[in-house]
């Protein structure tokens with residue numbers, strides 16, 4: 001018999017015995033936080049301790065926790081029609097697809113799945129099949145960026161450009177190529193940000209040419225690399241990437257899994273740059289993570305190449321049992337209404353600017369090499385040496401994150417130990433955060449950094 005400790009000790013024992021955590025190894029010294037409840041931007045653990053969730057879970061609880069309206073939307077839908085496959089149709093999926101089209105400000109047709117990874121898998125299959133159906137039979141390759149993340153399933157992981165997540169599972173899917181991202185902080189001396197961004201975009205065209213342009217199906221990128229270290233491109237980068245893709249008949253897939261649904265301070269991240277993607281993938285903020293749902297939005301004329309093809313092989317042979325679950329769709333619709341009614345997209349923009357202004361003086365701190373922001377996403381790049389920009393040690397980064405947690409604030413970091421980039425603190429609280437929440441984040445991060453021994 002196990003000895004019965006108090007309730008949380010027992011929960012931790014059982015957690016260790018039965019639960020396999022995502023990405024995080026079990027640590028006796030540092031057991032998991034077991035969440036019990038949440039409201040607004042705050043999560044309470046089973047011992048009653050409160051933490052401000054400065055990462056909105058995994059960048060996803062856009063409208064904040066504890067929204068009764070979302071629970072009710074799902075509840076009512078579960079009672080009337082809990083499930084029907086999207087081999088046929090149902091009203092919540094139709095209504096949500098229409099609403100997404102309005103949010104996207106373009107002419108798109110929506111394919112539903114359950115996760116960001118699956119939304120990207122669908123995008124890759126659609127891109128390859130589309131190229132075949134318009135007679136471009138050799139176009140099967142994808143170009144993505146190092147440091148980008150696109151998911152955990154084998155295709156989406158193949159598109160991912162972070163060695164640490166991949167090397168134990170290789171070889172992955174064939175046909176995925178990578179180029180360096182426009183990391184302007186580390187641009188060569190003497191080069192302007194604009195010149196460097198144009199050069200970074202040129203790397204994509206060069207790769208197409210070396211590979212044989214007629215073998216490339218699509219380019220995939222986030223508007224801004226988020227989880228890979230908050231790498232914000234200059235406007236010229238996305239303009240040039242779009243121009244290169246169009247000129248060479250290559251589709252542009254934009255991964256809005258994190259940047260979408262107001263996180264970027266606009267409805268979608270790519271709206272900040274005025275580009276018109278061919279395919280857009282989204283998840284997380286679509287339901288504010290209250291239920292699993294993701295979507296692949298495809299330009300109408302691409303969809304048309306699948307639609308009127310009487311040949312049996314002409315349609316998209318991709319099925320997803322749970323994708324577009326009626327309750328998830330009904331909840332997502334309500335989630336979009338909340339974002340609209342409470343002006344949370346504009347609020348994200350305002351709060352992001354306030355956080356960035358609050359952190360600005362940290363640039364004088366010995367450990368802080370760069371601070372970057374995009375909507376309500378902040379990245380604070382920690383370095384061991386400001387002159388060489390050598391990334392700070394992982395132990396230092398973890399010390400700062402641990403220090404914040406001790407003071408009641410959850411923040412995150414990017415991660416690629418293998419490539420040596422593990423040094424960007426990430427902050428992305430709910431879009432509904434209060435003014436006091438934002439001040440608490442600023443005060444806490446500053447207090448921890450200023451109290452760190454490396455100062």
Ligand code: PMP
Pocket residue numbers: 058114115116117118120149150151152222227255256257258283284
């Ligand atoms: N794309 C991006 C940009 C992401 O950040 C993520 C998840 N962090 C994914 C795709 C994969 O989403 P999921 O974990 O829902 O499969």
